[in-house]
Amino acid sequence: MGADRVFAYGAAAGLLGDLLLGDPRRGHPVAAFGRAAAAVERVLWRDDRGRGAVHTAVCVGGTVVLGSLAARCVRSSPAASVALTGVATWAVVGGTSLAREARAIARALETGDVEAARARLPHLCGRDPQALDADGIARAVVESVAENTSDAVVGALLWGAVAGVPGLLGFRAVNTLDAMVGHKSPRYRRYGWASARLDDVAGWPGARLTAVLAALAGPDPRGAVRAWRADAAKHPSPNAGPVEASFAGALGVRLGGTLSYGGRVEHRPVLGGGGRAVAVSDIDRAVRLSRRVGWLALGVGAAARLLVKGRTS
Numbered sequence: 001m002g003a004d005r006v007f008a009y010g011a012a013a014g015l016l017g018d019l020l021l022g023d024p025r026r027g028h029p030v031a032a033f034g035r036a037a038a039a040v041e042r043v044l045w046r047d048d049r050g051r052g053a054v055h056t057a058v059c060v061g062g063t064v065v066l067g068s069l070a071a072r073c074v075r076s077s078p079a080a081s082v083a084l085t086g087v088a089t090w091a092v093v094g095g096t097s098l099a100r101e102a103r104a105i106a107r108a109l110e111t112g113d114v115e116a117a118r119a120r121l122p123h124l125c126g127r128d129p130q131a132l133d134a135d136g137i138a139r140a141v142v143e144s145v146a147e148n149t150s151d152a153v154v155g156a157l158l159w160g161a162v163a164g165v166p167g168l169l170g171f172r173a174v175n176t177l178d179a180m181v182g183h184k185s186p187r188y189r190r191y192g193w194a195s196a197r198l199d200d201v202a203g204w205p206g207a208r209l210t211a212v213l214a215a216l217a218g219p220d221p222r223g224a225v226r227a228w229r230a231d232a233a234k235h236p237s238p239n240a241g242p243v244e245a246s247f248a249g250a251l252g253v254r255l256g257g258t259l260s261y262g263g264r265v266e267h268r269p270v271l272g273g274g275g276r277a278v279a280v281s282d283i284d285r286a287v288r289l290s291r292r293v294g295w296l297a298l299g300v301g302a303a304a305r306l307l308v309k310g311r312t313s
Contacts, residue, residue: 004306011086011301014093022097023097052181055181067164067166071164085160089168095294098148099145109137114133117134118132138282138283145286146240149243154293155207156171175202207239207240211224211228214246214247214293218251219251219285228246231256232245244271249272253282
């Protein structure tokens, strides 16, 4: 069995596993990586970009090496290779947990329990819940669903199609490390610089693919393309901009505006300015769009592997 079929079968099994099982409550491999990365940080931390670059290299490089060794150990067995790819895919994608958290917040908002929605919001994103009313929470959820579709699903599948198990694990390591140290707090402004820049580079292709697929799978393809072209560059993140703008146009809503992180207020440009304000019902629409985008990404990755094999054979 060729590497193209190994990826297609394994990644499909992993996505099905995520759909049926979601993330485990205990012992998640990503949590284990986080603990290991935190241990490395305790040894290396200084307010210095060089130390942060070493931290990034150790954590990401070590993960890629482990993935490569595991893939090499099973390469003589197609069944074991498919199983390893399936387990790796299940471990790194987070579509089901993303959907569950988003819908739990939606249910709280539908019943008028804004405090419950505020309590759950930190499970999904880093906004200040107390600074948001019901409409602001709904908008934050839709934005998080859009961005995490790229970070937690499409980006991983794309790198898996390119580099197999090492690509799956390496991308998730980059993304997790960025969430841990890649923000601009006083502690991590210098130390997390390398992780943040690597995440921008690794996330670039997946973000563009997510935006394209959201336009194709959404209810308003022209609106998605129009919002992407008009508004994506206004976003401070080079990768979140295309994704959120495409989701906004596809769903016919406005995203962006005033946000609050860690007590710091940001006034971001509006994405999808021709749309309406986000309603609670748009959370479920965003989740369904995210699901469709994830499965389309699997199809694109598998087709790309088959195309490359056909040209090289």
